[in-house]
Amino acid sequence: MSTPEQQARETIDALLGAAGWAIQNIASLNLSAARGVAVREMQSHGGPADYILFVDGKALGIVEAKKERTPLSAVAEQSARYTAAMKWIPQRWADPLPFTYESTGIETNFRDQRDPDSRSRPVFAFHTPEHLLELVQQPDTLIEYFDAFLIGLTATPSKATLGFFDRNLVTEPSGARQTARRGSPKGRRGGTDQYPYVQADADGVNVGYDIYRIKTEVSEKGVTVKAGHDYQKRDRLTRAKRWEIQEAE
Numbered sequence: 001m002s003t004p005e006q007q008a009r010e011t012i013d014a015l016l017g018a019a020g021w022a023i024q025n026i027a028s029l030n031l032s033a034a035r036g037v038a039v040r041e042m043q044s045h046g047g048p049a050d051y052i053l054f055v056d057g058k059a060l061g062i063v064e065a066k067k068e069r070t071p072l073s074a075v076a077e078q079s080a081r082y083t084a085a086m087k088w089i090p091q092r093w094a095d096p097l098p099f100t101y102e103s104t105g106i107e108t109n110f111r112d113q114r115d116p117d118s119r120s121r122p123v124f125a126f127h128t129p130e131h132l133l134e135l136v137q138q139p140d141t142l143i144e145y146f147d148a149f150l151i152g153l154t155a156t157p158s159k160a161t162l163g164f165f166d167r168n169l170v171t172e173p174s175g176a177r178q179t180a181r182r183g184s185p186k187g188r189r190g191g192t193d194q195y196p197y198v199q200a201d202a203d204g205v206n207v208g209y210d211i212y213r214i215k216t217e218v219s220e221k222g223v224t225v226k227a228g229h230d231y232q233k234r235d236r237l238t239r240a241k242r243w244e245i246q247e248a249e
Helices: 004-018 076-081 128-136 159-164 197-203 218-220
Strands: 023-024 036-043 045-056 057-064 100-104 110-113 230-234 241-245
Touching: 004 023, 004 045, 004 057, 004 100, 036 128, 045 128, 057 076, 057 128, 076 100, 076 110, 100 128
Parallel strands: 023 036, 057 100
Antiparallel strands: 036 045, 045 057, 100 110, 230 241
16 A cells, blocks of 8 residues: 555646656656656755756756645745755756745645745646746746735744744744744844743834724624535645535525
8 A cells, every 4th residue: 555655646746747747757867758857856955856847958946745634834945955956957947946846736835936035825736847937937027926925923823834934933922932033133142032022012023903803794693504505625634625515504
C-alpha cells in the first residue's frame, strides 16, 4: 500500500500533466522532450526539491509536495529555500527561481517571489508552461493575485498563522514575548524582550482600539437554509471541497 506522501505525489503528477507538464525523473532527464518539464527530486541549494519546473529548457519554479491534511501556509518558507538556483542550475530564467507552489494534490498554493510583499495564495490548478513563461518575461508586471496587503489579527496565533505571515508579529497580548523578525521597535531585541500591548500602544507601534457590537438580522435571528439548496463544504481533516444539497430546512 502506498504511503500518504506517495499518494499525494501521484495526484500532483496527474495535475501537472493536465496542465501540460511532462513529468521526468532526474535519471532520465530530457529537457527538450516538451516545452514544460517537471523534474522530480532534483538537487537544489536547499536540498532535493520535489519538482523543478523547466520551460524551454530553463528552470523557473519549484513544487513542494506535502501529504494530504498538511497546512500549506506553514511550508511556504520551505519552498523558498529551494529557489536559489545560481550555483546548481545553470539553465534558469532568473535567480532565485521566481515561482513556487505548495500542493497536497487536494489544495495548491502559488507564489510569485518577484513581488517583495507576495504571499502564497490558493489556486485552482497548476499554471501551464506557456502562462508561467509569459509571466517571467514580464518582470515589471505583478499578476492580479497580489493586488492587496493581508493583515491578520488573532488572539492565539497558531504555527500555521505565524508561518503564513513569516512570523512578522509585532506584539503578543498579556506581556508575552515579542516574536517579530522584522520591524522590531528601536532599542528592543526581537524575540527576547517583553513587549506587551500597552507598551506597543504607548510607543506608537500599535494603535488603541474600541469595541463595537454590530447587529444584523442574520446575527440576531439566524438564517434558514431551504431544502434543495446546494452549498460548498470543506472537510476539516482532508481540506477537500465538495458540493452538497441541503436535504431539510
